[in-house]
Amino acid sequence: xxxxxxxNPGKVWLVGAxxxxxxxxTLRAARMIMRAGLIVHDGLVDPAILxxxxxxxRMISVAKHRARHTMQQDDINxxxxxxxxxxxxxxxxxxxxPFIFGRGGEEAEACRAAGVVCEVVPGISxxxxxxxxxxxxxxxxxxxxxxxxxxxxxxxxxDQNWAGLAGQGRTLVxxxxxxxxxxxADKLIADGLSPTxxxxxxxxxxxxxxxxxxxxxxxxxxxVAAEKIKSPAxxxxxxxxxxxxxxxxxxxxxxxxx
Numbered sequence: 412x413x414x415x416x417x418x419n420p421g422k423v424w425l426v427g428a429x430x431x432x433x434x435x436x437t438l439r440a441a442r443m444i445m446r447a448g449l450i451v452h453d454g455l456v457d458p459a460i461l462x463x464x465x466x467x468x469r470m471i472s473v474a475k476h477r478a479r480h481t482m483q484q485d486d487i488n489x490x491x492x493x494x495x496x497x498x499x500x501x502x503x504x505x506x507x508x509p510f511i512f513g514r515g516g517e518e519a520e521a522c523r524a525a526g527v528v529c530e531v532v533p534g535i536s537x538x539x540x541x542x543x544x545x546x547x548x549x550x551x552x553x554x555x556x557x558x559x560x561x562x563x564x565x566x567x568x569x570d571q572n573w574a575g576l577a578g579q580g581r582t583l584v585x586x587x588x589x590x591x592x593x594x595x596a597d598k599l600i601a602d603g604l605s606p607t608x609x610x611x612x613x614x615x616x617x618x619x620x621x622x623x624x625x626x627x628x629x630x631x632x633x634x635v636a637a638e639k640i641k642s643p644a645x646x647x648x649x650x651x652x653x654x655x656x657x658x659x660x661x662x663x664x665x666x667x668x669x
Contacts (some may be wrong), residue, residue: 421495424502425509427534428456430541431643432617433463440532440652447502449494451487453513455643458619484514486519495527498666504513506643507537512562512586538584541616541645545623547652554650563588563595563646577604582649588642599648604628609652612633614644625652 426443429435436444444450444463452461453473461470462630471490473482482490483544494501509515509531522529542549549558559576564587575600577583588595589612600606606629615621628648634640 418570421499422528426532427508429535430617441494450502452504492525508534557581585646588646592635596631611652
C-alpha cells in the first residue's frame with residue numbers, strides 16, 4: 412500500500428507520564444505537555460497531569476480496560492499516523508514508561524512504517540516509581556540481586572514460563588495482575604515458589620490514595636478480594652517485601668504536612 416505524502420507532516424512523541432504524581436514527570440515531558448496542541452492519552456494518566464495542558468489542546472482518550480477497549484491498538488496506531496500525516500504534532504501520553512508494557516514499540520513501528528518521525532520521551536516506570544514511593548527496594552544486598560517484570564493479563568497466562576523469575580535472591584514485579592491474582596498465585600506455587608513468599612501490592616502509587624498491602628503468596632487472591640484492590644496497581648513478590656515501613660512513611664507524611 413502506498414503512503415500518501417504531505418508537505419508539512421507532523422511528528423509523534425511517545426511520552427512517559429510516570430507513575431502518577433505530576434512532580435515525577437521529567438522536565439522534558441512537563442514542557443511538552445504544557446505546550447501541546449494534541450494529546451492522545453491512556454486512562455492511567457493522572458488528571459492532574461492532563462490539567463497541565465493548554466486549554467486549547469485537543470485531548471483524545473484511548474483508555475483501555477480489561478475486556479473493554481475504547482480503541483483497539485491497531486486503531487490507535489492508525490490515529491497517530493493519520494494525525495501526524497495531516498500536519499499535527501502528537502503527544503502520545505502513557506502512564507509509566509512507553510516501552511514497558513505500554514505498547515510503545517508497536518506504535519513506534521507503525522509510525523516508522525508510515526514515514527512519520529517518532530521520538531520517545533522516557534518516564535519513570537510504574538514498578539520503579541511504586542516501589543520507591545513505599546520505600547520497597549526491588550534489589551537489596553541481603554535479599555535480591557535480580558528483578559524481573561511480567562504482565563499478568565497476557566493471553567495464555569497459564570502457558571507462560573515464569574520458572575526462575577521469583578524465589579530466593581529474586582524479585583518479581585507483575586503489571587496488570589490484579590484481575591488474575593488467583594491464577595498468578597496458583598501458577599507460581601505450582602512452579603515451586605513457597606506459599607509463604609512475601610507479597611506487596613501497591614495501589615495508586617505516588618498519588619494521594621496510595622496504599623501498600625501485604626500478604627503471603629497463598630493469601631494474595633483473598634487480599635485482592637477483601638481490600639477491593641483496583642488498577643492502577645503492581646504486585647511485587649520476593650523477600651524484599653518482608654519489611655514494612657508503613658509506620659515510617661506515615662510519620663514522614665505527617666511531618667511534611669506540618
